[in-house]
Amino acid sequence: MRKILAIILGLMLSGPALALEPFTISDIRVEGLQRVSEGTVFNYLPLDAGDTLNTSGMQSAIRELYRTGFFDSIDFLREGDILVIRIQERPSIANISLEGNKAIKEDDLRRVLADIGLAEGEVFDPQALDRIQQELVAQYYSQGRYAVSVDTRTTNLDRNRIRIAIVVDEGKTAKIRHINVTGNTLFTDEEIRTEFESGIPPFWKFWAKDDDYTREKLSGDLEKVRSYYQDRGYIDANVESTQVSISPDKRNIYITANVTEGELFHINEIQVTGDLVVDEATLRRLIVTEEGAVFSRKNMEQSVDNITALLSNIGYAFANVNPIPQIDRDNLTVDINYYVDPGKRVYIRRIVFEGNVGTKDEVLRREMRQMEGAWFSQAAIDRSKVRLQRLSYFDTVELETPPVPGTDDQVDVVVSVVERPAGSFSVGLGYSEIQGLIYSLSIQQDNFLGSGNRVGAAVSSSDIISSFNFTYENPYWTDEGVSRGFYVRYSEYDRGAANISTYTSSEAAAGMNFGAPLTEIDYVRAGVGVRSTDINIGRFVFDSEIPDPEDPDDTICFPDLNENDICFESYYVPIDGDPLSNSLDHNGDGVLSADEREFDVYDLTLSWSRDSRNHFLNPTMGSVQRLSLEASGPGSSREYYKLFYRYAKYIPLTRNGLTFSFHGDVGYGDAYDDYDNTSLATVQDTELPDGAQCLQEEVIGLDTGLPFFEHFYGGGVRDIRGFDDNTLGPKDPFCRAVGGDFKVSGGVELAVPTPFTQGSGSRIALFIDVGNVYENVDAFDADLLRASAGLSVTWQAPVGPIIMNFAVPLIEKDGDRTESIQFSFGSTF
Template identity: 35%
Template structure:
């Protein structure tokens, strides 16, 4: 019996697989893979570098194992032999079911996931456990670099059914170590305090100075070292060097000591400047414009600027990739340095094609009209920057960027790719309202600056309130010709009834037709000419001192209540200059618009009108999120000549007005300025024949209206600090803007005779009489403005407080406007 059991055991041993490590070479009759779960057999066999008929050798064994591991699907591999069959026994890597981050405050989940993606630690992919250790160490190094030396990172793997795992990465960030002290050793020329002022890292800052960076950060320290080096080298210390830097910790790991050992050296003066290389035939000019001078102290910033300046200059001539290198020849005997500027312009680069992407609405031809860089011409960095600026000024462009792509195999050709991001190209307004004065009001209008993607501007506006109904159509083609000549026109009709508005009471009907043409002077300057015919009818007038002077020249003595009608032909010229970096919400540059219009001598009314509107944006930070806006608007108009012996005056219908979102915030729309003045006789003397004779004019009563009549002169100014909008990321800066503002200004009447009315008594309920000819009766306000480019167009919300107001003014804390931004 025992012998039979022994023979059975021997037979099992002979037929069982055994490891190849203990086997001799053999020829493969079959290949069998065991342990596959997720990986398909066919996919696994593609990583096996042998096939049936091959001979298994020790070298082939290592090759098979190495190839299977390289597939990243397996974490354990064993090779066995079963007769002439190669048996590959594998254990698959577990699949990542979920990744959880816990305890991370300094690093966002998105940043961590991006880092893991680079190591192929992704949900649904196999988990390579060997990578986790390097990830843990890398994250710890990051925390150490920002002064958190007690930080710890641990990866926890939780097995799940079906060979899956949950991966949790736990963070114990701890507190960052503060800088206990910074020591600079070796400085004699500049004191510690002077050098500390240049550094971003601080120590010993008072509690109220919360802006100081007292936490140690390795990257910030590197930046401070570069800053100190530049500080010295920009002042002539060419040999300055930071010999060593030591960073040590306090025993409790709460404090950091930083010590920098520096060598200041001596001041060096520029003894000579020599330009060598290919100066593209512009030798004398390049030498003249090089911003470096003999006899001056060496200045590293000036040297860098000179290199960049010369590179940009060469770029204007098509040398897009020049190399400008400064080689200093230092003479330590007399502390001088000779600067050798080596210039290699490279090959002149030509533009093969200009491409646009991102413009889903605007046609390529419209964008190409604003590009000064031409296809087939040499590449000019100046032309590209000008093109970008002109595209950015389009109101329907939010962002514009460009890059140049060198063509494979073509050393002298590039493609220029403009990437644009469009934004709403117009505004739509519609509303219904009710007010004590306006009663029922309806408004509707649409303006499209990029009509059907053609770049043409089309607008229609309808307005109806209890006192006015109007309609206006306008059209402008900014590129009527290929040279950039614009052509436009407008037609409008309006009816006005002031009887319910408690202002200068009159009715009017007016229609007008106009056309304009514009000529570009250069990339930033333009001049426009216009001609407008207007037909005006005034009736049901009320009697105000200022308006009667205008009515008198048209009155029919036989029918004094008849309507007043007049026609005019108005010629205008305007100059526009625009260097703004964007069409909407600019943050740098300036814009100016000056206009002058005058009615022709054959018109029924003869007057002129001039205006100046200017804005300047001064960015305070490199990102331009903090910007100062200074703006001003000036206007003046008056009559000229005489008609039928009657001296012409400025029509009151053309008066300037102020107040509201686009002029003086904090005051009701169009309420700032002169009021309508009425003078009423209080007594009459009867004659025997019953004719009434007015009494003494000195007894007349005076009444001033509650609303502004406007004036023929205006001066408005404003100062704004544009700030990042709270709670919104930087990506919203192109659609939402927040600013703190101060507005000041006035509207006045230069022809008003205050002395003729100042001694008269005021009637009951009359506002006080002011000298409406005095420009010094200004108003001012301050507050907060929020502007939003909504799908309906620009919306402006202003919260303001009147600082300086005059009797009778209608101050408003909140104002709202559609379609106008600063």
């Protein structure tokens, strides 16, 4: 309106000067310009020297100049034969300030302002400011913020400039207080609202925003009502009307949806027509709708997806499958014709990698399952992305398939990656209740010189273990994906401090391993190595000297579960105080000839794994299986083998992360040498001494099978939770865990979506764990199983992964060491 009034005013003011008679322009002079150049004016002005100016030409010229949006007023004056154009420019925008906008990010809002011409340095257009005010109000309304107010203020500055302030009071999001569905007789309100995003969350779900009202969310929910009915055969079901009422204070929303259900329809006939580049029988096998069945829109769409996926995997990247339902309302039946238009078959011209500054192209290319020159395959594209995401040196991986210009049967694959630092020098600090403070120093390079090879060295120290290790692995030692790695390690381990019967060990080892993929999800590994282990038999804490075996009156004292001394008279055991000594040399009278022994072992390892999980840290679907064999080769100080199998399955229950999972673990080991235990020392009295309170059935007097330093152990923050680390299973006569040759455990979990941290790798899970360790398979007794239940919290915090368990034993026995709270954390700086 201001612009129109200015044009009229300009015509009125210029009219008297030029209305007398037309004249020929000898020259044109422009007055009043500040920022706009004369050249810009002449560029838009449809007049030039020598033109004859009349009233209609003047009006047309004024309109053209106003149309530029640069000017507030324009006057045409005549001085003789000179045309004088007197102009007043619109002010320029010196500054735009934004206040109060939290729901809409400032960067997004400034982009919108710039798109309509409201940006610093631009010419100010009052109409644009009015538009943005109205648009902001509409945008906040769509978010359910009906109490919003948007105030725009302008301040004139010197040099014909203006300052704009946009002040937003967003108000609170209106909350949904009630959703009522009317007209439904076939299904209850609760059934229809099962998958609604809108709703009233339970009181304990305080972080949820289900009750926040937005127009888009309501529209999506109403579509879900139609889908719910149509997926169950009610094709004509519809939401006829929706009433949304808002309270006077604009804080509460009440929704009523009126439903018409219609009649139930069945499928009469199914046809597949079009350009069938795949035989019809194959396509029909992909159709999940069946003749005679109740019509389901969901099944019809799934059939379309199945056929489209098949075609896209054999090169038809732009295939279109159009389901055409023919509805017979008289007979309540539907004929469905799946019309197939495959389009042209497409092949890959080139694969291009972007963003890999330090990583060689060949490292990415060897993970690709889509090949150059091959037919397009969506499955190969998707699998390539998964394999690239599994590499540890990329933050993000994106794949695009732009068409090749000038062709309709070629596309390129553009792989865009964002590298993360593959090398690290880290000083680590961690804590666990069993190890205490854990210190570590490591140098790790997962992408050595951009080759994808892994090189690392680390040292660590805690209350129970000190270690050093060096590793190297080439994951593509051959072009077929065979890996080769080497390792060297040394460790010192205080088993007594780890709740294991009293001894310490030091171990040096070196070896080589190989791996090879069998399929996309199956992998095998094999390795050989040599290991030298020194065992130092420890002793319990005594109040007096070691008793004389020949003096029955001597007294020996051991700490009980509360760290108080329990002293026993006339009770003789070997001087190591537990039955694990049967793996060491003894002399004829059963007394140890020395406290330290060395075992040399030639390690042989073989493993198979199948992993179809969608995520390594926090999976929500898929499964993982691992079967491994560890054995000592012929010529080792002890000859034995260990088998271990694990299976875990993850089942998504909802789309927002609610996941049910279960797992089972079995470990078994035994010796295969001809080691003779018949002359070894045994406990003379098989009954427990007074004060040593643990389950009689789990006390062993003679260890056989695996050497004790290879036993399985149970309990702990990552094992059978709620029980102290390594304390379950066989015990010595003084209730200290000694481990066993057979372990069985399992459990179920219900992982719930974590509030505030979706996508961070953190998780909260309700769990039940069951399991135990046994002396051997023959000793297995279901009555000896332990069980616990509780809540586990895993948080991928900036300081490292934190695990905290809150557990309650469901099945426990005398002498068990339980823990209600268990936690561990680690960090790198």
